[in-house]
Amino acid sequence: MRKLLITTLALSAVASLVTAAEPLPSWNDSAPKKAIIEFVEKVTEEGSPDFVPPEERIAVFDNDGTLWPENPVPFQLAYALDTLKKDVEKKPELKKEPMVAAALEGDFEKLLAGPHHEGLLKILALTHAGMTTTEFDQSVKDWFATAEHPRFKQHYDQLTYQPMQEVLAYLRANGFKTFIVSGGGADFMRVWSERVYGIVPQQVVGSNTRTKYELRPSGPVLIKTMDQLFVDDKAGKPVGIHEFIGRRPIACFGNSDGDKEMLEYTTIDNSRPSFGLIVHHTDAVREYAYDAHPKSSGKLVKALKEAPKRGWSVVDMKNDWKQVFSTPPAE
Amino acid sequence: MRKLLITTLALSAVASLVTAAEPLPSWNDSAPKKAIIEFVEKVTEEGSPDFVPPEERIAVFDNDGTLWPENPVPFQLAYALDTLKKDVEKKPELKKEPMVAAALEGDFEKLLAGPHHEGLLKILALTHAGMTTTEFDQSVKDWFATAEHPRFKQHYDQLTYQPMQEVLAYLRANGFKTFIVSGGGADFMRVWSERVYGIVPQQVVGSNTRTKYELRPSGPVLIKTMDQLFVDDKAGKPVGIHEFIGRRPIACFGNSDGDKEMLEYTTIDNSRPSFGLIVHHTDAVREYAYDAHPKSSGKLVKALKEAPKRGWSVVDMKNDWKQVFSTPPAE
Numbered sequence: 001m002r003k004l005l006i007t008t009l010a011l012s013a014v015a016s017l018v019t020a021a022e023p024l025p026s027w028n029d030s031a032p033k034k035a036i037i038e039f040v041e042k043v044t045e046e047g048s049p050d051f052v053p054p055e056e057r058i059a060v061f062d063n064d065g066t067l068w069p070e071n072p073v074p075f076q077l078a079y080a081l082d083t084l085k086k087d088v089e090k091k092p093e094l095k096k097e098p099m100v101a102a103a104l105e106g107d108f109e110k111l112l113a114g115p116h117h118e119g120l121l122k123i124l125a126l127t128h129a130g131m132t133t134t135e136f137d138q139s140v141k142d143w144f145a146t147a148e149h150p151r152f153k154q155h156y157d158q159l160t161y162q163p164m165q166e167v168l169a170y171l172r173a174n175g176f177k178t179f180i181v182s183g184g185g186a187d188f189m190r191v192w193s194e195r196v197y198g199i200v201p202q203q204v205v206g207s208n209t210r211t212k213y214e215l216r217p218s219g220p221v222l223i224k225t226m227d228q229l230f231v232d233d234k235a236g237k238p239v240g241i242h243e244f245i246g247r248r249p250i251a252c253f254g255n256s257d258g259d260k261e262m263l264e265y266t267t268i269d270n271s272r273p274s275f276g277l278i279v280h281h282t283d284a285v286r287e288y289a290y291d292a293h294p295k296s297s298g299k300l301v302k303a304l305k306e307a308p309k310r311g312w313s314v315v316d317m318k319n320d321w322k323q324v325f326s327t328p329p330a331e
Numbered sequence: 332m333r334k335l336l337i338t339t340l341a342l343s344a345v346a347s348l349v350t351a352a353e354p355l356p357s358w359n360d361s362a363p364k365k366a367i368i369e370f371v372e373k374v375t376e377e378g379s380p381d382f383v384p385p386e387e388r389i390a391v392f393d394n395d396g397t398l399w400p401e402n403p404v405p406f407q408l409a410y411a412l413d414t415l416k417k418d419v420e421k422k423p424e425l426k427k428e429p430m431v432a433a434a435l436e437g438d439f440e441k442l443l444a445g446p447h448h449e450g451l452l453k454i455l456a457l458t459h460a461g462m463t464t465t466e467f468d469q470s471v472k473d474w475f476a477t478a479e480h481p482r483f484k485q486h487y488d489q490l491t492y493q494p495m496q497e498v499l500a501y502l503r504a505n506g507f508k509t510f511i512v513s514g515g516g517a518d519f520m521r522v523w524s525e526r527v528y529g530i531v532p533q534q535v536v537g538s539n540t541r542t543k544y545e546l547r548p549s550g551p552v553l554i555k556t557m558d559q560l561f562v563d564d565k566a567g568k569p570v571g572i573h574e575f576i577g578r579r580p581i582a583c584f585g586n587s588d589g590d591k592e593m594l595e596y597t598t599i600d601n602s603r604p605s606f607g608l609i610v611h612h613t614d615a616v617r618e619y620a621y622d623a624h625p626k627s628s629g630k631l632v633k634a635l636k637e638a639p640k641r642g643w644s645v646v647d648m649k650n651d652w653k654q655v656f657s658t659p660p661a662e
Contacts, residue, residue, distance in 0.1 A: 055531055133573060177533075190577045200386055201577030202508075202533065211573055213566040213592055219600025220592075222573050228559045235544040242464060242542055242553050244575060246521045246532025261544055261551075269550025 023170045026163040026323045032277065032313045033320070036167060039275040043250065044174050050273045052250055054175035059251040060205075060241060060262060061168070063182035063189065065298045066255045066279050067197065068160045069149075071288045073108075073296045075156045076184050079143050083127045099123060108296070125226045132221040133187060133211060140191040152329035157196050162326040164279075167253065168197060176251070181205045181241055183233035183258055183297075187224065205244040207232045237262035248272075255279040256294075260303040267310055276312035278303055283318035287325075354501045357494040357654045363608060363644045364651070367498060370606040374581065375505050381604045383581055385506035390582035391536075391572060391593060392499070394513035394520065396629045397586045397610050398528065399491045400480075402619045404439075404627045406487045407515050410474050414458040430454060439627070456557045463552040464518060464542060471522040485658065488527050493657040495610075498584065499528060507582070512536045512572055514564035514589055514628075518555065536575040538563045568593035579603075586610040587625075591634040598641055607643035609634055614649035618656075 027033035043052040064070035073081075084103055088094045095101055099119040102110040111119035128136065144157050152159060168178050180189060180199055186206030193199040209229050211222035232240040238261050241249065252259070252266035255278060263276040280300065281290050291300040307314050317324070358364035374383040395401035404412075415434055419425045426432055430450040433441040442450035459467065475488050483490060499509050511520060511530055517537030524530040540560050542553035563571040569592050572580065583590070583597035586609060594607040611631065612621050622631040638645050648655070 055525070186574070186577065194386070202575065204577065208574060210561070211570050213569040213596070215592070215595055215599070220569060220596045222569060228561070230541070230559070238544040238551060238553060239542050243517070243539060244533065246517065246535065261546070264546055265544070265551045268546070 024163065024166045026166055026321060028320050028322055030316075030320050032315045035275070035313045036170070036277070039251070039273070040170065040174050040176075043273050052272050056247065056250065056272060057171075057174070057176040058179065058245060058247055058249040059171050059176045060179045060181040060245075060249045060253070060266065061164070062254040062256070062259045062262070063180050063184055065281065066161075066253055066259070067164050067168075067180070068156075069287060070296065070298050071290075071294075072150060074184065076188050077296070078147065078156070079140065079188070080123055080127045082143060082147060083139065084123060087126065094126070097122070100126070121226065121229070128185060128187075129209065129224045129226045132223055134221065136187060136224055137191050140188055144192060152325075154327065154329050157192055158325075158327045159329070160196060160326045161279075161321075162323050163321045164253070165197070165326055168199075171251065172198070177203065179203045179205060179241075179245060179249075181232065181237055181262060183207055183231065183236075186232075205232060205240045207236075233258045235261045238265035241265065249274075251275040251277075253277045253279070254303070255281065256298045256300045257302045258297070258299075260306065263303060263306075263310065263312055267312065276307075276310060277315065278307055278312055279315045280304065280317060282316050283321075283324065285318075287317060289318075355494065355497045357497055357652060359651050359653055361647075361651050363646045366606070366644045367501070367608070370582070370604070371501065371505050371507075374604055383603050387578065387581065387603065388502075388505070388507040389510065389576060389578055389580040390502050390507045391510045391512040391576075391580045391584070391597065392495070393585040393587070393590045393593070394511050394515055396612065397492075397584055397590070398495050398499075398511070399487075400618060401627065401629050402621075402625075403481060405515065407519050408627075409478065409487070410471065410519070411454055411458045413474060413478055414470065415454060418457065425457070428453070431457070452557065452560075459516060459518075460540065460555045460557045463554055465552065467518060467555055468522050471519055475523060483656075488523050489656075489658045491527060491657045492610075492652075493654050494652045495584070496528070496657055499530075502582065503529070508534065510534045510536060510572075510576060510580070512563065512568055512593060514538055514562065514567075517563075536563060536571045538567075564589045566592045569596035572596065580605075582606040582608075584608045584610070585634070586612065587629045587631045588633045589628070589630075591637065594634060594637075594641065594643055598643065607638075607641060608646065609638055609643055610646045611635065611648060613647050614652075614655065616649075618648060620649075 023037060024033050042050040045051055061067055064074045081103060099111060099122040102119055103123050113119065144155060147156060148154060149156055149159060171178055178199055180193060182189060184206050186204055186208045189206050190201040190204050193204045207230060209225055210227040211224055214221050214223060248270055249266045250272050252263050254263055267274040267276045281288050283289060290298060291304060354368060355364050373381040376382055392398055395405045412434060430442060430453040433450055434454050444450060475486060478487060479485060480487055480490055502509055509530055511524060513520060515537050517535055517539045520535050520537050521532040524535045538561060540556055541558040542555055545552050545554060579601055580597045581603050583594050585594055598605040598607045612619050614620060621629060622635060
């Protein structure tokens with residue numbers, strides 16, 4: 001216990017140093033950086049009318065397009081396609097399935113057709129269900145250790161945005177709890193969220209389905225199914241926040257119309273001070289430039305239009321960020 | 332920030348004092364107390380082969396019958412019945428509904444009949460759905476402020492078990508994260524879990540249904556529905572743990588066969604050291620005595636039989652606890 005206490009003291013000292021240094025060094029001194037710092041200073045100043053106690057300092061972050069890229073396709077889709085290719089090598093008869101064929105041909109329009117995106121669900125069922133959670137975790141780990149981003153030629157998990165890593169660290173140093181709230185699969189993200197973002201599994205909210213518990217001779221397992229699918233996107237994000245966090249956030253970071261409802265839920269009619277921010281992809285040279293017509297996900301029209309009215313900060317990636325990636329790619 | 336740092340230091344000092352004092356003062360010096368302390372000392376000793384890093388020190392607690400009583404009925408059922416009575420006063424035509432009539436007559440057998448307990452679901456739909464989460468929270472708050480336990484004549488939330496409150500505090504002082512994993516409704520428990528147990532909403536795992544998001548002129552709301560019901564009991568408990576925590580616990584505290592699978596998931600074939608404990612209700616004088624034939628919930632047969640084989644500690648409430656309730660009832 002004495003050692004734990006010393007560790008706690010040491011961590012407090014580190015936290016103090018982190019905040020003593022200039023926060024957000026990869027951000028230019030433009031409006032979004034100023035707005036983040038002003039908000040954090042306001043809610044952490046004891047005695048101030050805007051003070052928010054630490055247990056209520058909940059910050060939520062979208063992942064794809066907010067903490068790392070979603071181009072040329074969201075990384076989980078790249079995982080699904082690579083896994084599908086490996087599965088087809090082992091079981092060539094899978095190719096007879098029209099949706100598998102569409103996926104292998106990159107025909108995303110076909111996969112996303114229909115009110116419930118039946119094709120995509122089929123691919124997810126093939127690559128994300130029917131195995132134990134342990135088997136799935138291992139498969140995701142193996143993929144991240146080997147797969148490379150087609151443009152940046154790095155492992156996918158090396159491509160986090162340095163300015164956003166700094167926001168995560170800055171908020172945590174100021175007593176915030178940081179959560180991911182993403183349309184991505186919770187099981188997929190929890191494999192690497194702690195290593196990549198310092199976010200523990202219980203602070204990752206994502207899309208999910210039910211698992212099924214079995215006590216096998218080898219021990220307890222949970223089998224992944226496609227039952228009771230929950231899509232943590234758009235109006236599903238406030239639902240996911242309520243279900244998993246059970247408290248309204250006071251800070252929300254997103255990048256697309258998929259984050260609009262979560263931004264609303266955080267900032268409109270909140271009894272506490274609140275903050276919303278949108279990462280606008282404006283940098284085709286260092287990353288990508290898109291909003292109204294993205295090639296895959298990440299459409300940003302409605303939320304961008306709402307931003308001035310709602311007081312949400314909008315990051316112009318090209319002009320507000322000194323550096324984009326945590327590990328600059330050798331492009 | 333300086334003030335936050337001082338607060339952190341002060342909290343560390345308090346944690347140190349708490350553990351410096353004799354832990355678990357309301358427990359007699361019998362086997363379960365010794366087992367708890369031995370386990371905690373083992374996993375917190377840095378450099379020991381049994382050391383578990385703080386982020387992996389996940390402890391899960393059943394609620395009804397483990398942290399507070401479940402007699403004469405689980406407190407949430409008492410809430411539902413009281414709420415139903417108030418609703419019937421306002422809308423007498425509700426009495427024509429056979430399941431409402433059964434509930435008002437206390438005919439639990441009828442409510443629990445059928446493979447999906449249709450009667451109980453009907454009552455839950457009437458009392459737990461169709462309103463906003465804010466309205467539901469207020470209704471639960473009002474009930475706890477006024478309703479009294481029929482035998483102990485105290486507010487329900489005053490009836491927590493003092494020895495278990497001490498286990499929660501002892502584990503937290505040793506770097507554990509304490510979670511509730513209960514068959515009770517997550518929305519119901521989160522209203523008071525922080526005040527009563529010091530457990531923040533995001534560390535409460537319970538039964539739930541989906542909510543529905545709406546942006547109303549007055550602001551964003553979530554409407555409670557009965558869609559995609561998840562029952563966090565029996566084999567549902569490991570499922571809930573995976574879904575909400577995303578990591579296997581190393582310590583599990585329960586009291587009934589509803590906790591058997593969660594005890595298995597925690598202790599069987601876990602790569603880390605682990606601990607399981609069952610509270611056996613043996614004290615008809617100070618609380619209740621039941622196991623094989625409980626009057627409402629809390630049947631304990633299978634898990635009790637498994638306990639010696641699995642190495643789970645069994646608390647004999649009558650002999651192992653010096654004091655039962657945190658606020659001793661004036662019975």
